[in-house]
Amino acid sequence: MNQNLLYQHSTLADLTAGLFTGTMSVAELLKHGDTGIGTGDGLDGELIILQGTLYQVTASGDVNVLQPNDQVPFATVNFADYQPEMRIQRQGRDATLQQIASAHPWQNLFYSFQLTGQFSRVQTRSVHKQTKPYQTLEQAAKEQAVFEKQAVSGTMLGYYAPQLYNGVAVGGFHYHFLAADHDFGGHVLDFEVADAELSLEPFTDFQEHFPVTSQAFLNLDFNEHDDIASQIKNAEQ
């Protein structure tokens, strides 16, 4: 168990190109971390892993717990070793992300943040399960379900990736939410903190695991998928 290492299965570019089929079991994924985010098999919902349990927030708004044999196409996980950073009160998304970004000189590292407490508003999205033949992530994201909840307590779990890794991961911040009562969550679009604790975990190492058992991955020709960066921006932000 290496708390200095962030582990990722597959790449954002693979998702962008339409590789939505699950290629790693939940059991295998959880060997590499007890905390994380990802997407479900066939883009079926937004995933968040807290304390070793993998929650799926579907496009119908349900929150399920995935089982060891379930498969995921893309996920980022780490072993939790978050250090308390500061208390944040009555502050919107942009100011909060700016505060996280300026807390340490980590712009060239991968790191994770958790915001745990009360939120006056959280807006999330979740993507519908796709059927084959798969379209691109950008097209799938256009049909996302958007949810909003006010006065909700829970945990926002996010990752920062250096811009050099945009395409491999989402350059900048990428974060999901799960309500404390497990009835709301998803990929976060916007939020306002009421009163929450910020904690941070930096990583010295980033490990990419490629979906080598997938013929679709092995045969993927990225030359046919132009401008991955702009597609990631449209799909993930």
Next chain:
Amino acid sequence: MNQNLLYQHSTLADLTAGLFTGTMSVAELLKHGDTGIGTGDGLDGELIILQGTLYQVTASGDVNVLQPNDQVPFATVNFADYQPEMRIQRQGRDATLQQIASAHPWQNLFYSFQLTGQFSRVQTRSVHKQTKPYQTLEQAAKEQAVFEKQAVSGTMLGYYAPQLYNGVAVGGFHYHFLAADHDFGGHVLDFEVADAELSLEPFTDFQEHFPVTSQAFLNLDFNEHDDIASQIKNAEQ
């Protein structure tokens, strides 16, 4: 020891931006692999690691063995598990690289190759040790020493990185050479095989270790270093 994992210390983009000071000891590096390539402290020579020994080919053409306490700014290492692929005879660089690239559907993976045997011609370069304030890699590479040897036996050790990782590593092929009698080597510019065995090792995982102890790395602003891809192309190919 994970033979499916390629380990890299620092990134090509960091080198491109002028982070030439060694930030990992040879002793630490060799914990992560017995085979590899890299560059010396202050860009002092081209490194090649074979069977756990790290050789430095300097710009004066000398081949030294680095010691455990020596520091390196950039290196890529793996534990050798090469599988025989084919015999190559009387063939130039481009045809040989094309043959390696088309041997397996690995264009989206990291993999390594070794070509061991007789070469009718090998042309290499090595970069001079730089002094502070450091210039960029592209500028340093302009002052490289170029060597050529005919009828030489030895080992060419190379890595292929997917284009998605260009900037993190050198997208495409990057390979160094060491003569069997250890009196010639370096970063390979051109070659012609006389009679050599090709062996390959694919990796399911790529682990990036960031030079987190370096303030210069932490403070590096890539926005001040435009067009890393073109600089890598000019410096490394």
